[in-house]
Amino acid sequence: MKRTRLSKLAIPSENLVADWLAFNADKAEATVRTYSKAIGNFFGWLADNGIKKPRREDVIRYRDELCSSKKISTARLYTTAVKVFSKWLASKELYRDFAAGVGTPKLDEKSETHSREALTLSEAKAVLNSFKGKTNVKSLRDALILRIMLNCGLRSIEIVRLDAADIEKRHGKIFLRVWGKGRSGKTARVEISKTVYEMILDYLNARGSKRAKGEPMFVSTANRNRGQRLQTQTVSRLAKATFRAIGVDSPTITCHSCRHFAATQLLKSGCDIARVQRLLRHKNSATTEIYRHDIQEATDNTVQTLSDILDCA
Numbered sequence: 001m002k003r004t005r006l007s008k009l010a011i012p013s014e015n016l017v018a019d020w021l022a023f024n025a026d027k028a029e030a031t032v033r034t035y036s037k038a039i040g041n042f043f044g045w046l047a048d049n050g051i052k053k054p055r056r057e058d059v060i061r062y063r064d065e066l067c068s069s070k071k072i073s074t075a076r077l078y079t080t081a082v083k084v085f086s087k088w089l090a091s092k093e094l095y096r097d098f099a100a101g102v103g104t105p106k107l108d109e110k111s112e113t114h115s116r117e118a119l120t121l122s123e124a125k126a127v128l129n130s131f132k133g134k135t136n137v138k139s140l141r142d143a144l145i146l147r148i149m150l151n152c153g154l155r156s157i158e159i160v161r162l163d164a165a166d167i168e169k170r171h172g173k174i175f176l177r178v179w180g181k182g183r184s185g186k187t188a189r190v191e192i193s194k195t196v197y198e199m200i201l202d203y204l205n206a207r208g209s210k211r212a213k214g215e216p217m218f219v220s221t222a223n224r225n226r227g228q229r230l231q232t233q234t235v236s237r238l239a240k241a242t243f244r245a246i247g248v249d250s251p252t253i254t255c256h257s258c259r260h261f262a263a264t265q266l267l268k269s270g271c272d273i274a275r276v277q278r279l280l281r282h283k284n285s286a287t288t289e290i291y292r293h294d295i296q297e298a299t300d301n302t303v304q305t306l307s308d309i310l311d312c313a
Helices: 003-007 014-023 029-048 056-069 072-091 121-129 137-152 156-161 194-207 232-245 256-268 273-280 285-299 302-311
Strands: 167-170 173-178 188-192
Touching (some): 014 029, 014 072, 029 072, 029 232, 056 072, 121 137, 121 232, 121 256, 137 156, 137 188, 137 256, 156 232, 188 194, 256 273, 256 285, 273 285
Antiparallel strands (some): 167 173, 173 188
């Protein structure tokens, strides 16, 4: 981001932007990159339009121009970044919340699909099988992380926020207390299977965990930051490394592909949309419906059926 552009504004310096990005460092690495790019784009737009003190109507105009020049999903991300940054500035009493009340572009759920694909069942099994026979702490940790994402649909940010003491038994079932995306604390309870529970115990015991309050569930094994809470970037890297090791190397296969796997496999097995929504903790069922749309798209043989009819004519 160019200092010359920022210096023309009556709002933040580069240092403030850096502080804001650092404030969001616990978010997924891709999210922080998007925030950085989006804010740079917004400041560039302000400078190009000679706006030094942005107002709500400026943000609305910026959003509308984004909608006409970029994909709606991108316009949503960029607008959201501006809103988050504006709200942060106001919380620090550095500037008014100039984006308050600005709505994000509406996503067309029927036409927009995930840019990330789900792992197939055979790929998911290959991921888990790749850790068989490995008993070192890092392998136990990585196998557990991937199993939780595949089995429970947790996001990478939810994985790193888990603590060793976040296990809860209620009514004969076992749960993890989860700090969900966009939440202020551990307000969600996600059920885990007996297999996942036993894997957690194996990993924590191998690590010598005391299950103290505030102790991270997953910690680094690297010499530089050994024992410290794992970061989302590390989770992303270990997932990609595992995928490549089983022969799956695609930019559309990411950590989210494990969550996508959980949703699509449940829907394919006949699980109703409400139960899948509850597992994934989607606020709106329309978000969950995207997964069903992806399944329908993948299994749609309409064109081939017509081709077969024509070939037999």
